[in-house]
Amino acid sequence: MWQVGIIGAGGIGSAVARRLVPLGAEVRMANSRGPASLADKAAAIGIVPVTVEAAATARDFVLIAIPQHAVAALPPGLFAQTPADTIVLDANNHYPIRDGEIAAIEAGMPDSVWVAERIGRPVLKMFNTIHAATIVDGGHPKGTPGRICVPIAGDDMAAKRKAIDLAEALGFDGLDAGPLAESWRQQPGTAGYCRNLDLPAMRDALAASQSDLVATYRAEALAKARAMTAEALARSRA
Template structure:
């Protein structure tokens, strides 16, 4: 399968590397152009490209960019891709902390619906509810009783199965997160978000989400307590367990 990855930071680079090792043809790109990704591409066994080269002919395109950056992508970027290409959005909206305010999302539009509108193409929401450390270190073989889960939200049943299969290849149980309109159920500070749950508990968390509640948590108690975790621990690996415990405590179900 040909996969294009735009954005090869910790998340995008890790996913690209794993898929490349699984035998997929992976092209990687970022906003700075071909030369800027050559070194990283060689390290992970991928092909360096510009953003047009990354998506051309791709079966799957992974967008692993800062959330607002999707609005800066060229309007013709996907003109040379197949109509059924599965575009996967991994980003999350953190207003005032990292991202500028986006009125449509603040008014209740699911984050990935907004992303889909910027691209003018249907997309999937996946990989946004798992922290980099877990993605990098906690994958397990299929059938493991303590395997973590990753939900996939989107509307095209055929392409969703492709994305869910790629989740499985990375060592995580894919969970159907419903339609793209329902992808708010896996946004930041919802019960299924970055809690390191297995498949059954992740499904429960998706069902337990209450419209409008997560944003209030995200912008108040979560922000305050999350900042404190980094006072004396400099890396995500150091604070991973603490973040998981915090997220679970804010959304008991």
């Protein structure tokens, strides 16, 4: 079974871990505060708490699931010891309200191209279009009508095939979403972003995305996130 390193123990990292551990995967998880702070999570989910350095040397996959801005704070050379065959997955989305302005992205660089450049290692963009809660309880057996699709963008075809197997094991249809340079097709606010589309609908959504509208899509996603936060706040005060 897989050995998976997860950098980030928040919503998305924990959701993937929650699904992988029962499958028999060894999940090494790291956060910003060190392994001791992950003791409760180890007891509850069965992850192995480790340092970010140990998570980055996992054998099969390393999932980066930290806020986009925090990628710049990862230790320099973190991926130098990562085995050559290990597939690095990037679940990040750039939200300027959380991450601040990142000039290269603001100028049009896809979020995950920026991550790959920062860490000095190719990545596959995966798990950025699906809510953490949906990873936990939205998986279904292959062939289930409407099964949710997880698009995977990147340049290494063999790695993408393995990542599609990973999506499959978690109960989702993995879809090759093209090269990393086109991963803007699945960024915040695009037609396939967090809408739980099935594979044919996701394929259409990716094809319909327009590169000149990337900033507009992101602004719309931000407005939606703000509205949802305001709504939740209002509900909690009612």
